[in-house]
Amino acid sequence: MVRFSIANGRELETIRRWFGHLRETRPGRLTASAYAICVHCSLLLAAVGASKVAVVSLLLSIPVNVAAAVAFLVTLAVYNHNKLTDLAEDGVNDPDRAAFFGSRKRLFGLLSAGAYLAALCLSALGGPVAFALALFPGALGVLYSSRWLPGSGADRLKDVLVVGTGAVALAWAVPLALLPLAFEGRSFGAGAAVVLGFFFLRTVVGVELFNVRDVAGDRREGVGTLPVALGVRPTQAALGAVNACSFALLGGAVLLDVLATAALAVAPAMLFSSVLVARLGRDRSIDRLCLASYLESPLMAVCLAAAVAFGA
Incomplete structure (x- = not known):
């Protein structure tokens, strides 16, 4: 299903299987509990959102600023709100999560509203453009x-x-690419346009990857997604093409001196994404692939930071 919210209770079970040998230990129980909190409250996704702002800052040679905190709070707010609006679909795709949120609507509604209010207050420090973003x-x-x-x-x-x-994709690409610029008082240029396009394409891949998991509920609710309309294999081919276009966009920007050579350091993360897409329809656990996809942006941030540190 096309959605803002992508965390799911089955992913917690995947993590527990991966670390099953720790399940009976006290550290293992604490780790599982902490992970459950991160998933149910969208803290994990909010951290991923902040890491994307770090990637933008590194690509545009901008110091990491308050924009990362704003992205964290906005992501936290929007994803929790969307989980509340997706209860019907999640009743099919993820009954456990639907039950969890259905019994705590007021709590997560307040969390969403509070996080967004805090984000808007912080963004106001960057001026009207940052606030609008x-x-x-x-x-x-x-x-x-x-x-x-x-x-x-x-x-x-x-x-x-x-x-x-x-x-x-548009809802996330625009603020991610432009908030760091707004807080630094810089104007929109060719580099920012490239980064905006790059994150638009990256978000498309992320959304449709999760849509493969949610085919049953989406088909029942009449939600139009590529996996529902075309099937898994054509969707896989389409996402492979989007991955290629993403890297080609950055590569072209480097060749034209729009972005620094360090931008090519995202290659390992792009390869990682391509492997995930290639596993669609073959991996027995789509939840494992979806969970692993959260690592793409942090991996980009680490690779870019290393490239900048070593003067690439």
Whole structure:
């Protein structure tokens, strides 16, 4: 399903299987509990969002600034809100999570609202542009989830094939690419345009990867996604092409001196993503692939930081 929220209770079970030998130990129980909190409250996804801002800052040679904290809070707010709006679909795709959130609507509603309020307060320190950028994913998220489209067909953006994925990608690519610039008082240029396009494509891959997992619920609810419309194999081919375009975009920017050579250090993360896409339909645990996909942005940040440190 095209969605803002991608964490899922089955991923916790995957982690527990990976570290089963620690399950009966006190450290193991504490680790599992901490991970459960991170997944259910979207803290893990919020940290991934902050790491994406770090990647943007490194690509554009900007010091990591308050934009990372704003991204953390906005991600926390939007993902928790979307989990509440996805209860019908999750009743099929992930009954455990649907039950968990269904019994705690008020708690997670307050968490979402509080996190967004904090994000807007922080973004105001960067001026009106930063404030508008922080507001953008929330506003688009409301349009994405609300039933307002006319006609007898799909009545939400999230239910429209391709459009839903594009809305999610745009909602995250714009603030991720531009918030660091806004806090530094820098203008939008060719480098920022490349980075915006890059993260748009990366988000498309991430969204459709999770859509493969959610085919059953999406088909039942009438949500239009590539896996529902085309099947897993064509979706796999499409995502492989998007991965190639992502790296080609950065490579072209380096050749044209729009970005520094260090930008090519994202290659290991791109290879990692390509391996995940190649495993679609073959790996017995799609949840394991989805969980592993969270590592892409932190891996990019580490590789870029190393490249910058060594003067690439």
